Amino acid sequence: MSEQQDRESTEFVRRTEELLARSAQQLPARIRSRLTRARYAALDQHAAGAPRRWARWLPAGAAAAMVLAVLIVQAPRPGAELAHGSAGSNEDIEMLADSGAYALAQDQLSQDGEVDYEFYDWAVSTEREERGGETGS
Amino acid sequence: MNRFATLLVEPASLLPPRYFDLPESTKLSTRALESFLASVEAKAFRMAQIALRHDEDALDAVQDAMLRLVRRYSQRPAAEWRPLFYRILENCVRDVQRRRSVRGRVFTWYQRAFGEDGTEVEADPLERVRDPSPHPATQAQIDQTLEALDAALARLPARQRQAFLLRNLEGLDVAATALAMGCSEGSVKTHYFRALHTLREELGEYWS
Secondary structure, three states, rough: HHHHHHHHHHHHHHHHHHOOOHHHHHOOOOHHHHHHHHHHHHHHHHHOOOHHHHHHHHHHHHHHHHHHHHHOOOOOOOOHHHHHHHHHHHHHHHHHEEEEHHHHHHEEEOOOOOOOOOHHHHHHHHHHHHHHHHOOO | OHHHHHHHOOOOOOOOOOOOOOHHHHHHHHHHHHHOOOOOOHHHHOOOOOOOHOOHHHHHHHHHHHHHHHHOOOOOOHHHHHHHHHHHHHHHHHHHHHHHHHHOOHHHHHHHOOOOOOOOOOOOOHOOOOOOOOOOHHHHHHHHHHHHHEEEEEEEEOHHHHHHHHOOOOOHHHHHHHHHHHOHHHHHHHHHHHHHHHHHHHHHHHHH
């Protein structure tokens, strides 16, 4: 290639480069806007692949939730507890509410603090007699 | 992280707030990708536009190339992104050309007029915005020359066009162009000089 042709080629390339660069810089607003949207769509995809900052707490959060769930399942239910102890409790309350019960119990004790078994024998036999009388009549 | 350092020297673009709660390393790579894509998108669009001679198809090809780069190569060193991106873009351009040959003209018209779901496509409001730059006679001359250049480039064989545009529009050196084209440096030189020869012959009258 001669020196003249070489110079012409260089000039041609320079002008071509200039023209192409200008055409890329002067794209219509509509095209620039679309390219920006395309760029952010790609960046969104990149960001979606990465764990978010709050996601680092997910394992700890999950563990805490599991512990809480176990505690809730294992904890005694208030309703069930009442149902269990309801019979005994009612008897206790009745005994406490009966003001004569304490005096009666004291009367049944002998002077030296021992239980008067004769009284119980008498009470049981009296009860049987009364029931026998009722069934007989 | 240091591999993004060279890109961050460029004027830093501000990321939208939706990226604020990303981990620091991801935020850094997102910013680097943002800078890179912003630096190539206009030139990439022009390359696709020259090859496809259609704005919408060119936009599709560029968007596709951006998505593929991010999906497959965002973890690669930033210095490799440029040649990789242009190689992907060329594949996307070829995909569009292949699709074109399959779909018929009537279907294309229907899709552009009514959209894929049959509803009429609203015009982009930006299309109605007037270009503030004046259009003197010199601008008309430039437009005419550019049109001739685009047409001549479009007529070139794909490899020659690619070599010419990567060298003269993107400014890649021979080695990076070879990487982007997936061929040897010798092939790049051959394609480039053939393109240059053809263009000079075709555009002589515009350059005189």
